[in-house]
Amino acid sequence: MHDLRPGDRVRARSPRSSFTPVETAAHHILVAGGVGVTPLLSHARWHAFWGHSFEVLAVGAPHLDVLRALGPVTVARDRRKMADLLGPVVGTAPWKSHVYTCGPPGLIAAVAAAARAAHWVGARVHAEPFVAEPAGGPFEVVLRRSRRRVRVAAGETLLDAVDRVGVAAPRLCRQGVCGECLTGLVGGTADHRDHVDAAEEGRIALCVSRAAPGETLEIDL
Amino acid sequence: MSGATGKDSSYPFPLAHDTYRISANVEPAAAPILHVGADHADVLALRSRILDGEPRRFVAAPHAAAASWDALVWLLDRMAREQAGVSLERDGHRYRWTNARLGVEQEFVFGDASTLPEHPLTFAGRQVEEDVVVLGARGDRLWLDAGMVVFASVWSLAFDHGMSFAELHGPVPSPEVFVRAERFLLRMPPGDAWRRLNWGLQLDDRPDLSLDASPAWGPRRRRLEVHDVGSEVHLRTEVQHLVRLPMTGAVLFLIGVRLLPLAAVAAVPAWSARLVSVLDTLPAEVRSYKDLGVLGPMAADWLRRSHE
Known part of the structure; x- marks a missing residue:
């Protein structure tokens, strides 16, 4: 976003909100x-x-x-x-x-x-x-398909770490709500912080979830 | 009525495999989403006739107002994109709708009920072949907030009004399929449209098998009164579309009914063999849910014999 200049063309999708009015409210x-x-x-x-x-x-x-x-x-x-x-x-x-x-x-x-x-x-x-919750401690993640091992810093999200090493990952809301970034969790125990029950499907929300303390994760990316 | 019998060559044969299990089976929707058959005018006239005779075929909760307008504009815009002689012009909140095929011309102001002759959902529902249901998204669940449904397949919109997605699917075997389906729908981005097919067999060509009208079709169905299986028994395919409405996040559920007599199924050997295989291997609970205990084997035997 910060690299954009006036006149640049960007692709946009319709807005998506997880903070919507409840129409039944009095x-x-x-x-x-x-x-x-x-x-x-x-x-x-x-x-x-x-x-x-x-x-x-x-x-x-x-x-x-x-x-x-x-x-x-x-x-x-x-x-x-x-x-x-x-x-x-x-x-x-x-x-x-x-x-x-x-x-x-x-x-x-x-x-x-x-x-x-x-x-x-x-x-x-x-x-x-509008202020993110404290992110939690550092951990390591193995990207199985890209054959990479990435260190996720404290205060950094798993999604940001994957971005940093240049591996493409889907995303949308960055709040664990939309489910767009759910990725197969192949190994390790996660600290699931999403709202879409990723754990139930054996997946992990890259935008909010982390490794449980002392764990290394392996994901299908 | 021979109307929705799908005389065109594009019949959406619903069975993709030789066995059938209840599943969400959704795929991205492709244009056209709204069906316009050779008998378009007859189908629309029948829809209005049923609605006018039985106002219970339309429901709308007071809190569904915004979602109903959202659905109206989406449907009119869709028609304008897909059909000739139809246009939707917009100037701010003011719209001009022209449907030359039906001779409908209407100006309205978005959200202002006094500018339409009737509720936005019935205004739209009378001009499409599909039944229209609006599912509101609240508290991570979907709720049947509004709809105009005149061609229900053995259910009643008025009875189901206000139910949650889980309650709506209570009678269906495999409830876990619908837990996943609801989660999928709640995750759909605004403007997304998906399609799925559902199917059944019936011993007449009535698109309206609503429970509200069961005195008209129930007795014959219970007696299984069939004289000529090939012309009387019909494959009922429901082309269902699921759209995440852009303004309210409500899910618009469209159900298009396409009926095809077994004789026409038999004319396509691959369809005939597929339907026979599916009927022969249907799990007991699905057979019972679809009320195919007798009609299923009857249809399969007829199709087998027609190829001897």
Whole structure:
């Protein structure tokens, strides 16, 4: 991406999201932290277009003028003020409300805690972190078909390591959701972190999963 | 009705192997996705007649509004790409739809129900030969949120409305196939289209074998009243398409019914031999699920004798 210049041609696919509005919700609460506002702008436009009931809680988020033109927005001055806001909003929201948070892990955890305290079920709480979870320790992987042995550094994903040595691997969401990068796991025990049950199929999601501590993986790539 | 009997040479014979097992058997869809047979107008007239006589053939949950509009635009756009005399022009949210073959001309505003004479799904469903089902994706599962189905094969849309994918397939043997299928569908990128074929045998040429209409076809089917197997018993092939709708991520499920009398199957020796082999080796639970306990052997015997 960073090598591109204005005027370059790129191939694009339709957008694909794992953080979508739930159409059965009676009310949507969108919680934006900083640039986490990005996907929630689309949510707000969607809800405004369809006439859904929604509100936005924002902390440190840009584009407030756009949001305010779409529907009700409450701005918290800092994270502590946001924490004070969450309890009453979640606690008094109509039954069948859903909450969507995009922001740093701390904000996501605060929203989840407020929802739990208000006796919400987990299925009504949605989040998209824009800061990746800590990646875990280093390990080695054997690429069986390419006959390569690659060291995956701490903080590096298996997918990045494979890219680094120039072996082609499919990918799309990079969050363990879409299943595009699932690759046969031939040897070793993995620490599966995907959401598509790769383990059940004897495969591994290159974008998020790692070796279990002390293990070396062998994959069909 | 001789309508959906597939007189054209492109009959989608559904059996790829000499034995049959229930499977997801999907392949990438190729154009045309929407079938236009020689009897197109008759099929569409029959679809409207059934729907108007029995409004239960259409269902839509309130939360399926966006997905229904998504399905409408996808279907109209598809028709415009595949068929002559059909066009969809767009200016922002405003559309102009022209279907010269049917004399339909309609302007509408996306998402505004007051700009269409009826629900977006029935507006589209009356202009395609395929039955239309919208499966909403929520909580990692698919749900039957909306549809217009007039040619159901021994099921009822109104009864199934609101069921999960797993519940919909409850009566099918091999439930594990449908666990994998649902996961596959939920992973499909927006705009992707896949095709699969399903099949059965029936002792008439009615495309509408809905449970809602079982008083009309059930008694004869139960009595297995057949006078001339070659002309009365039909192979029913369902050309099914699965499309991930681009805006909502809902799965659009299209079911096209193509009926072929056994006499026409017998005219193609390779098809005849394949169907006989499949019927002879059908596992008991599949035979029972497809209600082929008597009809299967009857058809196989007739096909064997027709080649003697």
